[in-house]
Amino acid sequence: MLLTGCATKDEEIEFVEDLTIPAGSVFNSAGLVKTVNGQKITQFNLDGDRIISGEDTVICPLIDTSRLGSKTIQYIYNNHEIELTVEIVDASPPVFQEEKNELTVQAGISKDDLIEMMKVKDEYSSFSVILEGEMNLSESGTYHVAAIAKDEEDNEARKEYTIIVREESKQQDKITSETESVSRPAQTSSGHSDDSAGFSHNDQNKQESSKPTKTEIHLTAENRRFLFSDGYEYESCYQAAVTYAQQMIKEHKANGYNCNPIRNDRQEYVGYEVVFY
Numbered sequence: 001m002l003l004t005g006c007a008t009k010d011e012e013i014e015f016v017e018d019l020t021i022p023a024g025s026v027f028n029s030a031g032l033v034k035t036v037n038g039q040k041i042t043q044f045n046l047d048g049d050r051i052i053s054g055e056d057t058v059i060c061p062l063i064d065t066s067r068l069g070s071k072t073i074q075y076i077y078n079n080h081e082i083e084l085t086v087e088i089v090d091a092s093p094p095v096f097q098e099e100k101n102e103l104t105v106q107a108g109i110s111k112d113d114l115i116e117m118m119k120v121k122d123e124y125s126s127f128s129v130i131l132e133g134e135m136n137l138s139e140s141g142t143y144h145v146a147a148i149a150k151d152e153e154d155n156e157a158r159k160e161y162t163i164i165v166r167e168e169s170k171q172q173d174k175i176t177s178e179t180e181s182v183s184r185p186a187q188t189s190s191g192h193s194d195d196s197a198g199f200s201h202n203d204q205n206k207q208e209s210s211k212p213t214k215t216e217i218h219l220t221a222e223n224r225r226f227l228f229s230d231g232y233e234y235e236s237c238y239q240a241a242v243t244y245a246q247q248m249i250k251e252h253k254a255n256g257y258n259c260n261p262i263r264n265d266r267q268e269y270v271g272y273e274v275v276f277y
Helices: 111-117 169-182 234-250
Strands: 013-015 020-022 033-036 050-053 056-059 069-077 080-089 102-106 127-132 141-151 156-166 199-202 224-227 256-263 269-276
Touching: 033 050, 033 056, 102 111, 111 127, 224 234, 234 256, 234 269
Parallel strands: 020 080, 102 156
Antiparallel strands: 013 033, 050 056, 056 069, 069 080, 127 141, 141 156, 199 256, 224 269, 256 269
16 A cells, blocks of 8 residues: 655655554554655664654554544654554454353353353453353253354354353252251260261150160161162152161161261262161
């Protein structure tokens, strides 16, 4: 592009063909000048915001790149103004501001809410986010997905996430409240005390409190697990475990028991375990 403005025939500036400038960049407009009076401009001709080529001097304008769109700038060439129109464009992809690659969510969360947790931002353009990979937000489990954010200028960013879906917190709160309601030291007739953090019972429960025994019973009851994978619901699983434990106490096969919630390696509750003493 050759522009002369108000300059004479012997005073010519040639600009580069690509007049797009990335939004938000600190851009030296001297980089848009290709030649001055036929002399190719190199870094050795640059002096701050000026170009010095022999006896010729070009004062280059500052460019505000904070807003997208066309912008007209003026160069001063040997005291003459030369205008140039440049285009400020969005050249930056959206940014995932959430630094973590692992997100833990409750079952039932929507995809929109999950994407909101990733904190995707774009300074200059609207954008959309899609998730690639198999994932069921209604089922507990661990899923691996890729989040792809693309703005209207086709700038694209990608980030890999591990999504951990857990059951509703109210189900975990139920187990916690049950633990707190029965997990306090209980004295047996033989003086045994249990300070464990699990569900704690002994032979002085309500069914047996009328017939305390001072004789320690020989332990014959078998410890047993009750798992949700066997078809139990939260309430029925707990009740089945307690019923079994109390039956063993009634049959004088144990002195007492602990009914403890079981967690897997992802810290999800999977059932209850009855441990006798």
